[in-house]
Amino acid sequence: MTHDAAPVPGAARTRSLGSAKSGAADAWRMYVTAVALVPLSLAVVWIALSLVGKDYAGARAELAQPCQAIILLLFILAGVAHMKTGMQSIIDDYIHSPHLKEWALVANILFSVGLGAASIFAALKLGLSVGP
Amino acid sequence: MTEVEFHRSRPESRRPLSPHLEIYRPTLTMMMSIAHRITGIALYGGTLLLAWYLIAAASGPGAFETASWFLNSIIGKFILFGFTWALFHHLLGGVRHIIWDAGYGLDDPEREWLAKATLIGGGALTVLVWIIALLRA
Numbered sequence: 613m614t615h616d617a618a619p620v621p622g623a624a625r626t627r628s629l630g631s632a633k634s635g636a637a638d639a640w641r642m643y644v645t646a647v648a649l650v651p652l653s654l655a656v657v658w659i660a661l662s663l664v665g666k667d668y669a670g671a672r673a674e675l676a677q678p679c680q681a682i683i684l685l686l687f688i689l690a691g692v693a694h695m696k697t698g699m700q701s702i703i704d705d706y707i708h709s710p711h712l713k714e715w716a717l718v719a720n721i722l723f724s725v726g727l728g729a730a731s732i733f734a735a736l737k738l739g740l741s742v743g744p
Numbered sequence: 745m746t747e748v749e750f751h752r753s754r755p756e757s758r759r760p761l762s763p764h765l766e767i768y769r770p771t772l773t774m775m776m777s778i779a780h781r782i783t784g785i786a787l788y789g790g791t792l793l794l795a796w797y798l799i800a801a802a803s804g805p806g807a808f809e810t811a812s813w814f815l816n817s818i819i820g821k822f823i824l825f826g827f828t829w830a831l832f833h834h835l836l837g838g839v840r841h842i843i844w845d846a847g848y849g850l851d852d853p854e855r856e857w858l859a860k861a862t863l864i865g866g867g868a869l870t871v872l873v874w875i876i877a878l879l880r881a
Protein backbone atom coordinates (compact mmCIF):
# COMPACT_ATOMS: atom_id res chain seq x y z
CA MET A 613 0.00 0.00 0.00
CA THR A 614 1.63 3.22 -1.14
CA HIS A 615 -1.20 5.73 -0.95
CA ASP A 616 0.20 8.27 1.48
CA ALA A 617 -2.51 10.76 0.60
CA ALA A 618 -5.40 8.28 0.82
CA PRO A 619 -8.67 10.19 1.37
CA VAL A 620 -9.86 7.56 3.86
CA PRO A 621 -9.28 9.11 7.32
CA GLY A 622 -6.42 7.47 9.16
CA ALA A 623 -5.56 5.26 6.21
CA ALA A 624 -1.91 6.28 6.20
CA ARG A 625 -1.56 5.65 9.94
CA THR A 626 -3.27 2.23 9.90
CA ARG A 627 -1.07 0.86 7.15
CA SER A 628 -0.26 -2.80 7.94
CA LEU A 629 -2.32 -2.68 11.13
CA GLY A 630 -5.82 -3.74 10.03
CA SER A 631 -7.58 -6.75 11.56
CA ALA A 632 -6.72 -8.74 8.43
CA LYS A 633 -3.07 -7.51 8.69
CA SER A 634 -3.34 -6.11 5.20
CA GLY A 635 -3.17 -2.43 6.06
CA ALA A 636 -5.25 0.18 4.31
CA ALA A 637 -5.31 -1.54 0.90
CA ASP A 638 -8.82 -2.95 1.46
CA ALA A 639 -10.22 0.37 2.70
CA TRP A 640 -8.74 2.10 -0.32
CA ARG A 641 -10.13 -0.52 -2.75
CA MET A 642 -13.60 -0.28 -1.16
CA TYR A 643 -13.46 3.52 -1.46
CA VAL A 644 -12.40 3.59 -5.14
CA THR A 645 -14.88 0.89 -6.24
CA ALA A 646 -17.69 2.53 -4.21
CA VAL A 647 -17.12 5.87 -5.97
CA ALA A 648 -17.07 4.10 -9.37
CA LEU A 649 -20.19 2.06 -8.57
CA VAL A 650 -22.39 5.09 -7.83
CA PRO A 651 -22.73 6.17 -11.50
CA LEU A 652 -22.18 2.62 -12.83
CA SER A 653 -25.04 1.01 -10.89
CA LEU A 654 -27.40 3.86 -11.84
CA ALA A 655 -26.43 3.25 -15.50
CA VAL A 656 -27.01 -0.51 -15.09
CA VAL A 657 -30.47 0.16 -13.59
CA TRP A 658 -31.13 2.29 -16.68
CA ILE A 659 -30.04 -0.59 -18.97
CA ALA A 660 -32.15 -3.06 -16.96
CA LEU A 661 -35.19 -0.80 -17.37
CA SER A 662 -34.61 -0.66 -21.12
CA LEU A 663 -34.64 -4.49 -21.18
CA VAL A 664 -38.05 -4.76 -19.47
CA GLY A 665 -40.57 -6.40 -21.78
CA LYS A 666 -38.00 -7.06 -24.53
CA ASP A 667 -37.86 -10.45 -26.28
CA TYR A 668 -34.63 -12.33 -27.08
CA ALA A 669 -33.83 -10.36 -30.27
CA GLY A 670 -34.62 -7.04 -28.58
CA ALA A 671 -32.47 -7.83 -25.54
CA ARG A 672 -29.57 -8.99 -27.77
CA ALA A 673 -29.78 -5.80 -29.83
CA GLU A 674 -29.77 -3.65 -26.68
CA LEU A 675 -26.80 -5.48 -25.08
CA ALA A 676 -24.83 -5.38 -28.36
CA GLN A 677 -24.62 -1.57 -28.19
CA PRO A 678 -21.03 -0.43 -27.38
CA CYS A 679 -22.06 1.95 -24.55
CA GLN A 680 -24.19 -0.70 -22.83
CA ALA A 681 -21.42 -3.32 -23.17
CA ILE A 682 -18.74 -0.98 -21.80
CA ILE A 683 -20.95 0.07 -18.85
CA LEU A 684 -21.68 -3.61 -18.09
CA LEU A 685 -17.98 -4.55 -18.20
CA LEU A 686 -16.97 -1.67 -15.91
CA PHE A 687 -19.86 -2.52 -13.56
CA ILE A 688 -18.78 -6.17 -13.39
CA LEU A 689 -15.12 -5.28 -12.74
CA ALA A 690 -15.86 -2.70 -10.03
CA GLY A 691 -18.74 -4.74 -8.59
CA VAL A 692 -16.76 -7.96 -8.25
CA ALA A 693 -13.80 -6.17 -6.60
CA HIS A 694 -16.21 -4.37 -4.23
CA MET A 695 -18.19 -7.47 -3.24
CA LYS A 696 -15.07 -9.62 -2.81
CA THR A 697 -13.40 -7.09 -0.51
CA GLY A 698 -16.64 -6.33 1.34
CA MET A 699 -17.39 -10.00 2.01
CA GLN A 700 -13.77 -10.50 3.08
CA SER A 701 -14.13 -7.85 5.79
CA ILE A 702 -17.42 -9.43 6.94
CA ILE A 703 -15.68 -12.84 7.19
CA ASP A 704 -12.76 -11.24 9.07
CA ASP A 705 -15.18 -9.61 11.51
CA TYR A 706 -17.61 -12.44 12.26
CA ILE A 707 -15.98 -15.82 11.61
CA HIS A 708 -13.58 -16.57 14.44
CA SER A 709 -12.70 -20.24 13.88
CA PRO A 710 -9.38 -20.16 11.95
CA HIS A 711 -10.24 -23.18 9.77
CA LEU A 712 -13.71 -21.97 8.89
CA LYS A 713 -12.32 -18.48 8.25
CA GLU A 714 -9.74 -19.84 5.83
CA TRP A 715 -12.35 -21.85 3.92
CA ALA A 716 -14.73 -18.88 3.84
CA LEU A 717 -11.99 -16.59 2.49
CA VAL A 718 -11.11 -19.15 -0.21
CA ALA A 719 -14.79 -19.67 -1.12
CA ASN A 720 -15.29 -15.89 -1.34
CA ILE A 721 -12.38 -15.48 -3.76
CA LEU A 722 -13.43 -18.44 -5.92
CA PHE A 723 -17.07 -17.28 -6.05
CA SER A 724 -16.15 -13.68 -6.91
CA VAL A 725 -13.55 -14.57 -9.54
CA GLY A 726 -15.79 -17.26 -11.06
CA LEU A 727 -18.82 -14.98 -11.21
CA GLY A 728 -16.68 -12.16 -12.62
CA ALA A 729 -15.10 -14.33 -15.33
CA ALA A 730 -18.47 -15.78 -16.41
CA SER A 731 -20.15 -12.35 -16.46
CA ILE A 732 -17.27 -10.71 -18.38
CA PHE A 733 -17.33 -13.50 -20.95
CA ALA A 734 -21.12 -13.14 -21.37
CA ALA A 735 -20.95 -9.33 -21.65
CA LEU A 736 -18.12 -9.55 -24.23
CA LYS A 737 -20.00 -12.18 -26.26
CA LEU A 738 -23.14 -10.02 -26.22
CA GLY A 739 -21.22 -6.83 -27.04
CA LEU A 740 -19.13 -8.33 -29.84
CA SER A 741 -21.96 -10.29 -31.48
CA VAL A 742 -23.09 -9.16 -34.93
CA GLY A 743 -26.64 -10.43 -34.56
CA PRO A 744 -28.65 -12.91 -32.49
CA MET B 745 -13.85 -24.07 40.06
CA THR B 746 -16.34 -21.25 40.56
CA GLU B 747 -16.53 -18.19 38.37
CA VAL B 748 -14.87 -16.04 41.08
CA GLU B 749 -11.97 -18.45 41.60
CA PHE B 750 -11.47 -18.70 37.85
CA HIS B 751 -11.19 -14.94 37.53
CA ARG B 752 -8.88 -14.75 40.55
CA SER B 753 -6.56 -17.37 39.10
CA ARG B 754 -6.47 -15.79 35.63
CA PRO B 755 -6.01 -12.04 36.01
CA GLU B 756 -5.81 -11.56 32.23
CA SER B 757 -9.44 -12.74 31.93
CA ARG B 758 -10.57 -9.69 33.96
CA ARG B 759 -9.44 -7.33 31.24
CA PRO B 760 -12.32 -5.17 29.99
CA LEU B 761 -14.01 -6.55 26.91
CA SER B 762 -15.36 -4.47 24.07
CA PRO B 763 -19.12 -4.22 24.69
CA HIS B 764 -21.23 -6.41 22.45
CA LEU B 765 -24.02 -5.12 20.24
CA GLU B 766 -26.83 -6.06 22.66
CA ILE B 767 -25.36 -3.76 25.35
CA TYR B 768 -26.24 -0.64 23.38
CA ARG B 769 -29.64 1.01 23.09
CA PRO B 770 -30.61 0.66 19.41
CA THR B 771 -30.20 3.88 17.44
CA LEU B 772 -31.06 4.73 13.85
CA THR B 773 -27.43 5.11 12.72
CA MET B 774 -26.60 1.74 14.32
CA MET B 775 -29.49 0.03 12.54
CA MET B 776 -28.44 1.66 9.26
CA SER B 777 -24.92 0.32 9.72
CA ILE B 778 -26.28 -3.21 10.22
CA ALA B 779 -28.66 -2.77 7.26
CA HIS B 780 -25.72 -1.67 5.10
CA ARG B 781 -23.94 -4.97 5.75
CA ILE B 782 -27.10 -7.08 5.36
CA THR B 783 -28.00 -5.41 2.03
CA GLY B 784 -24.36 -5.91 0.96
CA ILE B 785 -24.66 -9.66 1.66
CA ALA B 786 -28.03 -9.77 -0.17
CA LEU B 787 -26.52 -8.04 -3.20
CA TYR B 788 -23.61 -10.51 -3.11
CA GLY B 789 -26.07 -13.39 -3.50
CA GLY B 790 -28.25 -11.46 -5.93
CA THR B 791 -25.39 -11.08 -8.41
CA LEU B 792 -26.06 -14.75 -9.32
CA LEU B 793 -29.40 -13.65 -10.77
CA LEU B 794 -27.82 -10.87 -12.87
CA ALA B 795 -25.05 -13.22 -14.06
CA TRP B 796 -27.69 -15.83 -14.95
CA TYR B 797 -29.60 -13.31 -17.09
CA LEU B 798 -26.41 -12.17 -18.90
CA ILE B 799 -25.14 -15.72 -19.50
CA ALA B 800 -28.61 -16.83 -20.67
CA ALA B 801 -28.84 -13.90 -23.11
CA ALA B 802 -25.36 -14.77 -24.42
CA SER B 803 -26.21 -18.49 -24.70
CA GLY B 804 -29.29 -18.50 -26.93
CA PRO B 805 -33.09 -18.17 -27.19
CA GLY B 806 -33.85 -21.29 -25.09
CA ALA B 807 -31.74 -20.24 -22.09
CA PHE B 808 -33.02 -16.65 -22.40
CA GLU B 809 -36.66 -17.83 -22.34
CA THR B 810 -36.03 -19.80 -19.13
CA ALA B 811 -34.31 -16.86 -17.41
CA SER B 812 -36.94 -14.29 -18.41
CA TRP B 813 -39.76 -16.69 -17.49
CA PHE B 814 -38.30 -16.92 -13.97
CA LEU B 815 -37.64 -13.18 -13.65
CA ASN B 816 -41.21 -12.41 -14.79
CA SER B 817 -42.76 -14.92 -12.36
CA ILE B 818 -44.16 -13.79 -8.99
CA ILE B 819 -41.14 -15.17 -7.12
CA GLY B 820 -38.75 -13.67 -9.67
CA LYS B 821 -40.40 -10.23 -9.41
CA PHE B 822 -40.35 -10.46 -5.61
CA ILE B 823 -36.60 -11.24 -5.61
CA LEU B 824 -35.92 -8.48 -8.16
CA PHE B 825 -37.90 -5.98 -6.07
CA GLY B 826 -35.86 -6.93 -3.00
CA PHE B 827 -32.66 -6.68 -5.05
CA THR B 828 -33.67 -3.20 -6.30
CA TRP B 829 -34.30 -1.99 -2.74
CA ALA B 830 -31.07 -3.54 -1.42
CA LEU B 831 -29.17 -1.90 -4.31
CA PHE B 832 -30.54 1.60 -3.69
CA HIS B 833 -30.29 1.32 0.10
CA HIS B 834 -26.67 0.13 -0.17
CA LEU B 835 -25.89 2.71 -2.88
CA LEU B 836 -27.12 5.63 -0.77
CA GLY B 837 -25.43 4.11 2.30
CA GLY B 838 -22.21 4.10 0.27
CA VAL B 839 -22.70 7.75 -0.69
CA ARG B 840 -23.11 8.43 3.05
CA HIS B 841 -19.78 6.70 3.68
CA ILE B 842 -18.12 8.77 0.92
CA ILE B 843 -19.48 11.96 2.58
CA TRP B 844 -18.12 10.77 5.96
CA ASP B 845 -14.74 9.92 4.42
CA ALA B 846 -14.56 13.49 3.12
CA GLY B 847 -14.99 14.61 6.74
CA TYR B 848 -18.59 15.89 6.61
CA GLY B 849 -21.86 14.83 8.21
CA LEU B 850 -20.42 13.10 11.26
CA ASP B 851 -21.94 15.41 13.91
CA ASP B 852 -25.26 15.04 15.66
CA PRO B 853 -27.94 16.66 13.53
CA GLU B 854 -26.24 15.84 10.19
CA ARG B 855 -25.67 12.13 10.78
CA GLU B 856 -29.30 11.58 11.87
CA TRP B 857 -30.51 13.56 8.87
CA LEU B 858 -28.27 11.53 6.54
CA ALA B 859 -29.54 8.25 8.01
CA LYS B 860 -33.17 9.28 7.43
CA ALA B 861 -32.39 10.53 3.92
CA THR B 862 -30.75 7.18 3.08
CA LEU B 863 -33.71 5.22 4.41
CA ILE B 864 -36.37 7.32 2.66
CA GLY B 865 -34.31 7.80 -0.52
CA GLY B 866 -33.71 4.05 -0.92
CA GLY B 867 -37.43 3.32 -0.66
CA ALA B 868 -38.42 6.20 -2.95
CA LEU B 869 -35.95 5.26 -5.72
CA THR B 870 -37.08 1.61 -5.54
CA VAL B 871 -40.74 2.60 -5.97
CA LEU B 872 -39.84 5.02 -8.80
CA VAL B 873 -37.86 2.37 -10.73
CA TRP B 874 -40.67 -0.17 -10.32
CA ILE B 875 -43.32 2.28 -11.51
CA ILE B 876 -41.22 2.85 -14.66
CA ALA B 877 -40.65 -0.92 -15.05
CA LEU B 878 -44.33 -1.80 -14.69
CA LEU B 879 -45.34 0.96 -17.13
CA ARG B 880 -42.88 -0.44 -19.69
CA ALA B 881 -43.83 -4.11 -19.20
